[in-house]
Amino acid sequence: MADPAxxxxxxxxxxxxxxxxxxxxxxPAAKPRSAAAAEEEEEEGSSSLHPSPAKKLKMEHDKxxxxxxxxxxxxxxxxxxxxxxxxxxxxxxxxxYRRSAFPKAAIKRLIQSITGSSVSQNVVIAxxxxxxxxxxxxxxxxxxxxxxxxxxxxxxxxxxREAVRRLRSREQSPNTKHKHILFH
Amino acid sequence: MAExxxxxxxxxxxxxxxxxxxxxQGKRKRLFSKELRCMMYGFGDDQNPYTESxxxxxxxxxxxxxxxxxxxxxxxxxxxxxxxxxxxxxxxxPRKFARVKDLLTMNEELKKTLKxxxxxxxxx
Numbered sequence: 001m002a003d004p005a006x007x008x009x010x011x012x013x014x015x016x017x018x019x020x021x022x023x024x025x026x027x028p029a030a031k032p033r034s035a036a037a038a039e040e041e042e043e044e045g046s047s048s049l050h051p052s053p054a055k056k057l058k059m060e061h062d063k064x065x066x067x068x069x070x071x072x073x074x075x076x077x078x079x080x081x082x083x084x085x086x087x088x089x090x091x092x093x094x095x096x097y098r099r100s101a102f103p104k105a106a107i108k109r110l111i112q113s114i115t116g117s118s119v120s121q122n123v124v125i126a127x128x129x130x131x132x133x134x135x136x137x138x139x140x141x142x143x144x145x146x147x148x149x150x151x152x153x154x155x156x157x158x159x160x161r162e163a164v165r166r167l168r169s170r171e172q173s174p175n176t177k178h179k180h181i182l183f184h
Numbered sequence: 185m186a187e188x189x190x191x192x193x194x195x196x197x198x199x200x201x202x203x204x205x206x207x208x209q210g211k212r213k214r215l216f217s218k219e220l221r222c223m224m225y226g227f228g229d230d231q232n233p234y235t236e237s238x239x240x241x242x243x244x245x246x247x248x249x250x251x252x253x254x255x256x257x258x259x260x261x262x263x264x265x266x267x268x269x270x271x272x273x274x275x276x277x278p279r280k281f282a283r284v285k286d287l288l289t290m291n292e293e294l295k296k297t298l299k300x301x302x303x304x305x306x307x308x
Contacts, residue, residue, distance in 0.1 A: 135245060155229050183257060
């Protein structure tokens with residue numbers, strides 16, 4: 001998520017239009033790019049029609065960075081609008097969604113008990129993050145199953161099991177029954 | 185933990201290490217019960233999820249972490265778990281990949297900011 005204070009205000013730049021939700025750098029849209037190209041080349045001061053490869057790379061990178069920051073800005077604004085219109089129960093749920101996390105100490109202990117050696121902090125951070133996404137996928141799938149079977153929350157073990165079965169058949173969840181992993 | 189609905193047959197399954205879905209992990213203490221409850225509520229479940237569902241989820245998460253760890257140990261530098269290995273293993277799953285990248289980037293930014301802050305405080 002970009003820090004809005006970091007973004008330089010660019011007057012006269014056309015709005016991208018689409019509100020794409022991906023914060024990883026996706027394919028840049030054609031329209032803002034050509035406008036940016038005109039600006040960038042003027043700024044660089046090079047009158048040549050073919051800037052050197054290094055300059056070209058830098059320009060591309062800057063364009064992509066600005067586009068990404070613009071998209072992030074839009075996303076942040078939209079999120080603010082959305083969150084401001086939440087009911088109290090939704091606010092509660094959203095707070096739980098953002099704040100809940102696995103305890104780093106327990107994760108670290110778990111990983112270290114498997115490897116037998118110590119692991120860096122980044123590994124623990126990455127693993128906790130992935131685990132949270134993993135539980136999110138299962139819970140969402142289980143809610144789909146629950147709704148499809150005409151039941152109501154709270155979720156029951158049969159929904160969870162069906163959700164896991166579905167995720168495994170789609171290969172979104174690790175399945176050790178069919179893959180044999182050889183390691184020393 | 186008061187688990188009235190557990191039948192005593194669960195404690196027999198101590199040899200079942202990998203598949204935590206159909207049978208419980210036996211006598212292992214519950215590591216994530218509180219956090220998992222909050223998480224399930226955040227993801228859309230009821231405010232008070234069933235204990236059995238929480239248990240199933242915990243077993244699944246532990247199985248997931250165990251499996252990732254084993255895989256990470258077998259690629260790259262053997263016997264060690266490094267971030268690059270995790271990123272490599274996750275590359276096919278777009279959600280998890282994006283999440284890991286975000287987390288690591290934010291962490292780097294945070295460290296840089298804190299470092300700059302410290303240096304500003306304690307002289308040039």
